[in-house]
Amino acid sequence: MSFLYASRPALPRSAAGVYNPWLIVAMIALAPFMEVLDTTIANVALTHIAGSLAVSPEESTWVLTSYLVSNSMILPITGWLAAVLGRKRLFLICIALFTASSVLCAFSTSLTMLIVARVLQGLGGGGLQPITQSMFADTFPIEKRAQVFAVYGVVIIVAPATGPILGGWLTDHLSWHWVFLINLPVGLIAFTLIAIFVNEPAVLVRERAARLAAKLRFDWFGLILVATGFGALQIFLDKFSLDDGFGSTFICELFVVWTVSLVTLGVWEWGHPEPVVNVRMFKYRNFSISCIIMFVIGFILLSTTQLLPQLTQTLLGYSSQTSGFALALGGLATIGLMPVAGIVTGRFISAKVLLIGGLVETGIALMLQSHLAPDVSFYTISLDRVLQVIALPFLFIPISALSYVGVPPARNGDASAIINQVRNIGGSIGISYVTTMLAIRTQFHHARIADAITPYVSLHGQTLPQVTAAVQHEAAFMSYLDLFHSLGLVALLIWPIILLLGAPAKAGRGKGPAKGVSYEV
Known part of the structure; x- marks a missing residue:
């Protein structure tokens, strides 16, 4: 024992x-x-x-x-x-x-x-x-x-x-x-x-x-601002595309509520002696930069996890269970690489190098997904998902380690609460983004394809309803490819900010950061 x-x-x-x-x-x-x-x-x-x-x-x-x-x-x-x-x-x-x-x-x-x-x-x-x-x-x-x-x-x-x-x-x-x-x-x-x-x-x-x-001193006002601001933000993101975006009075009201509440929260909590949300954590450089990167990781991870099941079920005819299995191979690959990323991070390869490489690889994988064919096979979908997520261990583990560099141990709880919230908000914004853009890009491609169909174009034996359905299917598929492309660009363009991160102690040396180092902004 x-x-x-x-x-x-x-x-x-x-x-x-x-x-x-x-x-x-x-x-x-x-x-x-x-x-x-x-x-x-x-x-x-x-x-x-x-x-x-x-x-x-x-x-x-x-x-x-x-x-x-x-x-x-x-x-x-x-x-x-x-x-x-x-x-x-x-x-x-x-x-x-x-x-x-x-x-x-x-x-x-x-x-x-x-x-x-x-x-x-x-x-x-x-x-x-x-x-x-x-x-x-x-x-x-x-x-x-x-x-x-x-x-x-x-x-x-x-x-x-x-x-x-x-x-x-x-x-x-x-x-x-x-x-x-x-x-x-x-x-x-x-x-x-x-x-x-x-x-x-x-x-x-x-x-x-x-x-x-x-x-x-219990910060009642701060607690009310948290509940109002983050609650309104989540409903705003979740209902944005369903309620016609900013064309909806309800959405506009939510936008004003969460914007005013969260701006007020930041100002109020900065000066409060016992803040319910310790916004002063953003004084630490590594923590602030890590929050930006974690936001992007949440944005990409959750939005693609939403996109692939939708694509496979609505356009490829997969059942919900088969659609889930299309994601499963990527999950297995991620599990297998997690211990590898944990071992090599900081010990053999710099955490910053891993982060840059992970973002570039993710961006390239998403760019490749933006060239899928309409008759794509289950094998290809599964393989593309593997290529997209194999870099996640080499993103998540280094950023989790780097985010605490310079943060006093007594503030680890505050740091973990905020960075998890940032990742969740990134995921919610990512899902709202792909849902909204999917509708916009589908309309765009539908109009382009429909304009090309004239009375002089042969229908090859198809009825008009069949042609209409085919146009809708093609427009929707092209909109998914557009979104994979835009998410790939996000991953490829964000990496320079990583160069501003301070490095943690190397594994095996048994030393922490130099005494007094806080990496404040």
Whole structure:
């Protein structure tokens, strides 16, 4: 049983305590994997949910939106909550709330009940990712962080791709209720393991006691701005294309609300002694630049994860399960490369070099996808997905390690909360972008192709309705290619900002950054 215990003393803020830190990492990772999986697993079940609860497909999308809105509101304040309530206690509260509300989702008998349950589920799930990342950063020295973030990378990259496959199988073979009910055993196991084995370091206990003894000033105004700003932003992004963009009064009102709220939040929190969102983190150069890069990674990853299933199901005739399998090969390749990226980052290859190479490779892969033929095979789709995602481990792990360079250990919780929120916002904006541009580019190509069809053009035995359908199909396919091209350009053009990043300590040397180095802007 010696593998249970650490071979050397734990770091002051370690979540492992006397136990083997790698064993604790595996336990901690269960909870965020469950939560990230849930962000995509319900997507393929919406049609079944709508039919079961007797609501329209449009109304059923609130099942997704309600979760994302509540998730986005809790995520940025997780660092503050952990400091006030205690990191381990908050983690257990989040797991319990997420698991209980998942069961409530499964037994919902109306759309209202399901939406309320999803709001609670989002509140519980929002804290899991930043707390996990904070624990990982505190449990391992700087030179070991690349390896531990390889584990976290599996959670963030593989779970969204696995969700549609698992959701499709559960929905087809059991019922949509199991999409939520599957969280019960995972949540119970995670809660039990963390309650028993995860340590709450004495230094965190002392910091919390000192904060509470100093007559903590609760930032109610900041909390209201967070809820209003990020909530309105998420609804704005989710409903933008459905509600006719800025042609909708509702969308324009949401735009004003989230813009004013978030600008006010930044000004208010900068001067507040106990901010719920520590915007002063952006003083650290590495952290600020890492947030930009993480935004781009979220933008590309989530938008392409949305595009490929749509392309394969609407234009190629794949079932939801077959569409999920088209993504699965890329997920397997990513899992296989995660440990490799963790080992080579900083040890054999500079983190900045890996980031530049990863962005360039991703850009080239997306450019290649923009030349797909309308009769593309399942094999080609799967291979192109592999080419697109094989660089993700070499993006996510280096940026996760670099983002903490110069950040004081006591601020790791704030850093992880903000950078996770930035990645989520990037993903939401990416999905909104591709949904909106898909409609715009389809109209553009449809008009061009239709203009070329005149009474003098031979229809080759096809009826006019058949020609109309063919024109629509071709226009839609070309719009997908346009989006792959534009996303490739984003990846290829962003890399110069990486040159501004400061480097972390190299693996194996056992040294952190030079004393006093903060890399402030």
